[in-house]
Amino acid sequence: MTSIDTHQEPFRLGMLLNDTRYRSLTIQVFALAAFILTTAWLVSNTVQNLSALGKDFSFSFLGSRAGYDINQTLVPYTNNSTHARAALVGILNTILIAILGCGLATVIGVLMGVLRLSGNWIVARIAAAYVEGFRNVPVLLWIIAIMAIITESAPAPRAFRGDEASASMLFGAFAVTNRGLYMPWPVLGPGWQLVVLTFLASLAAIVFLRRQARRRQEETGEILPIFWLGTGLFFVPVLLVDALLGGPITLDYPVLERFNFAGGGFVDKALLALWLALSLYTGSYIAEIVRAGILAVPRGQTEAASALGLRPRRVMSLVILPQALRVIVPPLISQYLNLTKNSSLAIAVGYMDVRATLGGITMNQTGRELECMLLLMGFYLLVSLGISSVMNWYNASVALKER
Numbered sequence: 001m002t003s004i005d006t007h008q009e010p011f012r013l014g015m016l017l018n019d020t021r022y023r024s025l026t027i028q029v030f031a032l033a034a035f036i037l038t039t040a041w042l043v044s045n046t047v048q049n050l051s052a053l054g055k056d057f058s059f060s061f062l063g064s065r066a067g068y069d070i071n072q073t074l075v076p077y078t079n080n081s082t083h084a085r086a087a088l089v090g091i092l093n094t095i096l097i098a099i100l101g102c103g104l105a106t107v108i109g110v111l112m113g114v115l116r117l118s119g120n121w122i123v124a125r126i127a128a129a130y131v132e133g134f135r136n137v138p139v140l141l142w143i144i145a146i147m148a149i150i151t152e153s154a155p156a157p158r159a160f161r162g163d164e165a166s167a168s169m170l171f172g173a174f175a176v177t178n179r180g181l182y183m184p185w186p187v188l189g190p191g192w193q194l195v196v197l198t199f200l201a202s203l204a205a206i207v208f209l210r211r212q213a214r215r216r217q218e219e220t221g222e223i224l225p226i227f228w229l230g231t232g233l234f235f236v237p238v239l240l241v242d243a244l245l246g247g248p249i250t251l252d253y254p255v256l257e258r259f260n261f262a263g264g265g266f267v268d269k270a271l272l273a274l275w276l277a278l279s280l281y282t283g284s285y286i287a288e289i290v291r292a293g294i295l296a297v298p299r300g301q302t303e304a305a306s307a308l309g310l311r312p313r314r315v316m317s318l319v320i321l322p323q324a325l326r327v328i329v330p331p332l333i334s335q336y337l338n339l340t341k342n343s344s345l346a347i348a349v350g351y352m353d354v355r356a357t358l359g360g361i362t363m364n365q366t367g368r369e370l371e372c373m374l375l376l377m378g379f380y381l382l383v384s385l386g387i388s389s390v391m392n393w394y395n396a397s398v399a400l401k402e403r
Contacts, residue, residue, distance in 0.1 A: 046370070059375075061366040062087070068361050070352045072268045083362045090357030091379060097274055097353065098340040098383070104279035105339060106332075109286025114316070116291050127287070134284035140345050142281055147273035147349045154178040154269075157260050173253055175261060181272060182254035185265030191248035198241045206230045223318075270351035274343065282339045289331050293324035326395075333391040337384050354379060 050057060062084040069079050074092045077085055115127040134142065155167040157177050169175045175182040213224040242249060254264030297320050305315040344355040354376065363372040 050370070055367075057370065058368075059371055061362075061368050061371070064366070066362065067365070070357065071350070072271055072352060083358075083366065086362060087354065087358040087375070090352060090354035093271075093346075093351065094340075094343055094353040094355075094379075095383070097271065097278070097343045097346065097351070098336075098387075100275050101278040101282065101339045101343070102336050104275065105282040105286055105335070108279060108283030109335075110290050112283065112287035113290025113294065116287060117294060131284045131287050134281050135288075139277060139281040139342055140348060143274055143277040143345055143348055146277045147269065150269045150273055151178050157256060160256050175254060175256075177261075178269065179260070180269040181267040182261040183265050183267070184251040184253050185263075187250045187252045189248040189250065191245040194245065195238060195242050195249055199238045202233050202237050206233050209233070223314075268351070270346070270349040273349050274346050274351050278339050278342055282335050282342075285335050285338075286332065289328055289335070290324070293326075293328035294320055296327045297323045329391060329395040333388055333395075336387050336391065340383055340387065341380060 047057060063082055065079075066081055066083050066086040067079050068086070070077055070086065070089050072093060073089050074096065075085075075089060077089050112127045112130055115123050116131065118124045118127070154177050157175070157179065159167040160169065160175060160177075167175075173184050209226055209230060213226045217223055252263050252265075254261040254266075256262075301319055301323065302315055305319040306312075310318065343353055344359075346353040347356045347360060350356075358372055358379075359376045363369055366372075
């Protein structure tokens with residue numbers, strides 16, 4: 001009976017490159033060392049160049065007075081606020097336009113993507129004209145064009161004055177002017193926190209109800225009519241709690257005074273123009289992604305669902321779109337990232353996003369080009385990684401799972 005020799009060859013330095021057990025680790029160590037040395041050289045070289053120009057590397061400028069106004073703010077701000085506060089306002093404005101743009105672009109893209117496949121020739125051609133028209137014109141031109149349309153076509157506030165006014169408020173509450181949109185705005189009174197908690201609880205109940213209905217459908221094939229129940233959960237509890245507490249949340253309506261509207265909420269025309277332009281432009285790309293995703297679903301799936309007696313709307317919502325999402329979501333992430341980064345073009349119409357505040361006025365006033373650019377790059381990197389993480393999580397949730 002022969003014995004197996006378990007003696008291992010002693011370690012030698014040459015094995016770091018010749019032995020496959022150590023080669024990959026050796027390459028990674030060298031790559032990491034090269035990266036660290038390159039980064040250290042760049043930092044050292046930058047510090048030396050700044051010293052030669054009489055500058056240092058510091059973020060202390062963020063605590064100094066900003067000294068400039070911002071036309072659209074989500075948090076309190078004056079020109080006596082610090083540059084850090086101005087940067088925060090710009091960051092919030094960028095996040096706002098990203099959320100609004102992604103939401104509207106998704107709605108437009110899904111709608112136009114479905115209409116492009118319509119059997120109605122006119123409807124399909126209109127959708128195709130929209131897609132080709134917006135995709136093939138730079139988004140900056142659309143931003144400027146829509147801004148010009150709002151400025152030149154919308155009435156001035158004085159057009160709403162008197163019995164012979166040439167313009168009227170929509171539903172008696174909304175006024176679209178060449179300065180922007182005036183609309184009702186909520187005013188919070190004592191007890192508003194309970195109303196908000198009730199609303200959040202209602203949303204959680206709706207999500208739970210939809211998940212249970214989807215699980216029931218997957219297990220039994222039965223479709224539960226939850227639309228009206230979900231609608232009731234969305235409105236009834238909040239309205240009931242609000243009434244019981246005596247109306248802690250009220251609406252402040254805009255009122256026309258001598259030269260302008262007062263009260264209510266105001267959306268600047270720059271935000272409107274940027275929102276519409278980014279949404280319509282990105283929506284044209286999303287429409288093609290949706291169309292490609294739907295076409296990727298085998299035609300036999302549609303025919304089988306129709307043979308079972310499902311209506312076209314049910315076939316689209318229950319059979320086609322759930323399968324198409326697995327094709328749609330990955331490229332959709334790129335479009336959301338592009339829209340967020342394209343929001344930096346807001347400076348063309350005077351919308352004060354983070355590019356205009358931190359990367360514009362603050363940088364010009366303080367002369368801290370390197371620090372401002374590093375902060376801008378870090379912000380956009382974090383936002384992009386956040387969007388990618390959320391969409392990748394959603395993509396994993398709709399992916400095919402083996403049983």
